[in-house]
Amino acid sequence: MQPSKKEQPFFLCGQCGFQSRKWLGRCPDCGAWDSLTEHNQPLSPRFDRTSATAQPLTAAIAEENTRLLTNIGEMDRVLGGGIVPGSLVLIGGDPGIGKSTLILQLLAALAAQGLPTLYVTGEESVRQIRMRADRLGIHEEAISVSTENCVEAIADLALSLQPALLAVDSIQTVYSEQVGSAPGSVTQVREAAARLLNLAKANHLPVLLVGHVTKDGAIAGPRVLEHMVDTVLYFEGDRGQVFRILRTVKNRFGSTNEIGVFEMQESGLVGVDNPSALFLAERPVNVPGSVVLPSVEGTRPILVEVQALVSRSNLGTSRRTAIGADPQRLALLTAVLEKKLGVTLFDHDIFLNVAGGIRIVEPALDLGVVAALLSSFLEKPIDASTVVCGEVGLAGEVRAVGQMEMRLREAGRLGFKTFLMPESSSRQLQTKAGGETRILPVRTVAELAERLFRP
Incomplete structure (x- = not known):
């Protein structure tokens, strides 16, 4: 029995997500060499289809002053004045630069305001997160921690807990049950990010993603990942230095030229109000x-x-x-x-x-x-x-x-x-x-x- 056309192998570019029925030495979309790899999953994502609706633009409700202030001045600055409900934010940076520390401090700042938050990690255990929290002096009960990797289970957990912010560390460890490839592959990264995007927009839930970076400093995975999210932040700096720079690369809700300056101390990352001095x-x-x-x-x-x-x-x-x-x-x-x-x-x-x-x-x-x-x-x-x-x-x-x-x-x-x-x-x-x-x-x-x- 011949396999159906839908199940035939296809080739996917690891840089931009371009799809082809045959292997090509160079991606015709982004120009990357030897970036197409073979996959056996269907070309089209298998999302649950819903009926489409439309409404006049003037009928949409315009909400003002709905940003969530983190009370971390440098973080609010790079986000354009706070976290926008329903936004999808991607943070990238070198290993050990302080991404997980920054996220835990961000969740603690929101929890201190009485807002429930959810931290989903696929790289560490709950015990490791607790050890980092104790080192940072964070003891907020409003922070929920999960070690789930399945994006469908993460979505169900977020819908049941209704947090004010969902943080996923990292997107490369998350997988979808509807895709057969291993976590971290181009297909899995794209599908998991797409499902989290739908979760954020449909429920006005801000989602914060952590992304690994390649040797060139770019966020690992297809470039389409950066196009899907609302905000892209890069955590820069040398692990041998105490200063960290949080730079905005893309922001649909604010300036793309902002930077936040942090100093790494024993108690965590501390914002620098006067970086010039x-x-x-x-x-x-x-x-x-x-x-x-x-x-x-x-x-x-x-x-x-x-x-x-x-x-x-x-x-x-x-x-x-x-x-x-x-x-x-x-x-x-x-x-x-x-x-x-x-x-x-x-x-x-x-x-x-x-x-x-x-x-x-x-x-x-x-x-x-x-x-x-x-x-x-x-x-x-x-x-x-x-x-x-x-x-x-x-x-x-x-x-x-x-x-x-x-x-x-x-x-x-x-x-x-x-x-x-x-x-x-x-x-x-x-x-x-x-x-x-x-x-x-x-x-x-x-x-x-x-x-x-x-x-």
Whole structure:
């Protein structure tokens, strides 16, 4: 008897979830090589079908101020002001970075408000969760813990307990009874997330998922997982450091540029209200290659130290290394300095670092990188009370960046006296520079070098 067409094997891309009836060396959807694996399950998910309904948009009830405040300031910030009922939130991060600790503290904060919460873990036992709770000083009876892995059983448990928040740690350990593959496979991850999504939307239940990450730092499983959820958060940081950065990558209910800063202590993760002072606490003074940059992450201004080391290379090919910044941007700015200022850098190794473990992606970093490179190359320190900010173009011009007034206020609050910024931005800020803050406009990288390093 020939098997039905529905049960014939198919091939599924592990990166994006693309499905094909035949094996392909390269996925035509995402372009990944050797990512298609064979599966024997049906192509279409086997969900219980319900009758479709529709209503006018104006008939939908608009609810305001329905977010759940966690009372963890940094967490509420990255979520856009709290947890939205019915939302599906995905948190990813390296092993041991503190994801489970953060979730347990989040559940405890809600339980302290009298809200029941449910913590489902497929990786640890209840005894292990209790040991972590005792270490963190959490003794809330409103937190229910389960070690269930079946997504259908998790849904039934959530419907019976009616928690204010459901946390699943992790999505890679959850499986569906209607899929025959092993937990953690592409099919199981996608099906389990889809069922939890339906549970969240149908019952206005916020669901928090923990996702493993690959060696490249991306959340493991198909990319469709990130498209399904409402919010994607990445927990960044080095386990050897005490600082952790919670960064918003996707958020349907708020800004995608927010970050939360935490400090890992014996009592757990503690939010940092003033990250600027924290990142600059160990900044060396009067040392070449160091400059302070006023960056903006979402609605928060943060002052960070940009460090550069330029040394003559003994190898045939010089190295360009950047930590906390885009290496391609470093190569571009190095070429601009060679072309516009005549600085010989092709035979020098260049190392760039944003101190504190934070990553800066905005173009305002450009002027700080240029200043740090020149300072290290010329062996001339930059005045400790000076901050620089601006975008640099290929012609060597300094372009304006946004939210300059916010950056100016933060720099003045921490005692910085001199602010080098694009000339176009300085015109409207000259009257707003309070106290002893002095604004120095620059139009090109040549003017920057003259203002910083002239005799």
